[in-house]
Amino acid sequence: MTACHRNPDLIPCNSLRLDISTIWAKPKPVKEPFARRLGRIPPYLFQELDDLKAKTKGPIIDLGEGSPDQPASARITRAMVRALAKPVNHCYPTYAGKFPAREAVAAWYRRRFNVKLDPGTEVAMLLGSKEGVGHLIWGTCGPGDGVGVCDPNYPIYPNQTRLSGARLVSVPLLEENRFLPDLDHLVRIGDRIKLLCLNYPNNPTAAVADLEFYRQVVRLAQRHGFYVLNDCVYSELYFTRNKPPSILQVPGAKECCIEFHSLSKTFSMAGWRIGMAVGNSRLIQALLRIKQNTDSGPFGAIQDAATYALKHSESLAAKTRDLYRRRQNTFCSEMTRAGWRVPKPEATFYVWARMPEQPGKAKGRRQKTEDYRFVLELLKNCRVVVAPGSGFGKYGKGYIRFALVQNENRLRQAAKRIGRWLMANRE
Numbered sequence: 406m407t408a409c410h411r412n413p414d415l416i417p418c419n420s421l422r423l424d425i426s427t428i429w430a431k432p433k434p435v436k437e438p439f440a441r442r443l444g445r446i447p448p449y450l451f452q453e454l455d456d457l458k459a460k461t462k463g464p465i466i467d468l469g470e471g472s473p474d475q476p477a478s479a480r481i482t483r484a485m486v487r488a489l490a491k492p493v494n495h496c497y498p499t500y501a502g503k504f505p506a507r508e509a510v511a512a513w514y515r516r517r518f519n520v521k522l523d524p525g526t527e528v529a530m531l532l533g534s535k536e537g538v539g540h541l542i543w544g545t546c547g548p549g550d551g552v553g554v555c556d557p558n559y560p561i562y563p564n565q566t567r568l569s570g571a572r573l574v575s576v577p578l579l580e581e582n583r584f585l586p587d588l589d590h591l592v593r594i595g596d597r598i599k600l601l602c603l604n605y606p607n608n609p610t611a612a613v614a615d616l617e618f619y620r621q622v623v624r625l626a627q628r629h630g631f632y633v634l635n636d637c638v639y640s641e642l643y644f645t646r647n648k649p650p651s652i653l654q655v656p657g658a659k660e661c662c663i664e665f666h667s668l669s670k671t672f673s674m675a676g677w678r679i680g681m682a683v684g685n686s687r688l689i690q691a692l693l694r695i696k697q698n699t700d701s702g703p704f705g706a707i708q709d710a711a712t713y714a715l716k717h718s719e720s721l722a723a724k725t726r727d728l729y730r731r732r733q734n735t736f737c738s739e740m741t742r743a744g745w746r747v748p749k750p751e752a753t754f755y756v757w758a759r760m761p762e763q764p765g766k767a768k769g770r771r772q773k774t775e776d777y778r779f780v781l782e783l784l785k786n787c788r789v790v791v792a793p794g795s796g797f798g799k800y801g802k803g804y805i806r807f808a809l810v811q812n813e814n815r816l817r818q819a820a821k822r823i824g825r826w827l828m829a830n831r832e
């Protein structure tokens with residue numbers, strides 16, 4: 406008997422037993438290709454901005470997505486070229502990442518945060534932190550679980566929570582609380598969540614959390630039995646003497662916390678897709694269980710280049726900071742001169758500002774919030790792309806996010822155009 410006969414689901418390959426009537430039968434309606442769960446998430450904000458840009462004719466100044474405009478340092482690129490010549494890098498990588506890369510992460514954590522990590526069990530290399538955050542949520546939460554998600558937020562946390570089937574528990578970030586979660590609110594939701602997603606230094610608000618805040622969060626996590634994910638990809642883009650801390654600096658944090666980092670921002674390697682997760686070994690295992698069934702880890706040569714970058718992090722990151730410090734000085738002072746006083750960020754390359762007095766009148770697009778309308782007006786009148794605050798959540802309403810990913814000349818030009826338009830509409 407052939408395999409086909411043993412399995413009635415398989416059509417016998419050596420006989421065409423087709424009923425002629427099936428050829429003339431009315432075709433079945435085509436099935437909806439989108440899984441029903443996709444209905445739980447809104448369109449992706451930055452895809453919407455891309456679509457908007459594609460529809461716009463002529464040159465624009467793009468301060469929308471936080472995608473670094475600079476290439477990685479030539480030193481990193483040379484490390485990559487050397488790594489490409491190694492045959493081993495052309496094979497499948499290991500799931501958790503190359504051991505020397507994980508050792509470099511652990512050594513960097515020791516130097517930067519004075520935190521000791523076991524590279525064997527407490528570090529995993531990722532295809533960027535976005536991938537890691539999404540898969541961590543899938544590896545830890547599902548129907549019946551609650552996930553605390555700050556609002557406004559980087560959209561991956563709420564969207565992956567919804568896709569995983571877990572329940573989203575909103576954690577408002579208010580300006581009067583310096584865009585940190587209210588600790589009393591965390592006490593109230595503590596028993597209802599399995600995972601709390603934090604992101605400091607924060608996108609989009611540029612807020613920084615201090616060690617005392619992290620201490621309180623870890624204390625609550627231990628008391629209520631939830632886990633904490635801290636997305637720390639902007640830790641090296643700071644502009645004051647207070648370096649943003651790691652949540653893992655809190656004694657006992659490794660029992661309940663996982664932290665994510667990225668080489669995208671610090672080393673301008675966004676297109677390379679490389680990042681890392683560190684912390685609680687059980688959470689790392691949960692993340693890797695999903696990854697083993699989804700991807701095969703980052704390209705070995707990219708991990709070697711990342712290892713080089715981390716080993717030379719101090720000098721390379723200092724250059725990146727200088728670049729964005731100059732940009733924020735230029736942009737913020739030019740905007741102030743133009744009549745819109747925007748706050749200078751302590752960290753990240755974002756400027757998060759309340760919308761100014763409304764120029765122009767609403768033209769009936771009631772489904773769009775005011776900041777969406779303002780973004781469209783800026784694009785039409787100034788040819789500048791920015792991100793609407795409400796694209797990051799309902800508590801982002803009324804704010805605008807500028808990503809300083811253009812050179813100083815263009816930032817100056819953008820501020821001038823915006824200033825002229827605001828002035829013309831005030832008169």
Ligand SMILES: Cc1ncc(COP(=O)(O)O)c(C=O)c1O
Pocket residue numbers: 471532533534535536559604608636638666667668669675679680
């Ligand atoms: C808070 C936050 N986390 C993660 C990412 C994605 O980083 P990566 O390039 O490492 O996936 C971004 C990118 O903008 C971000 O703002």
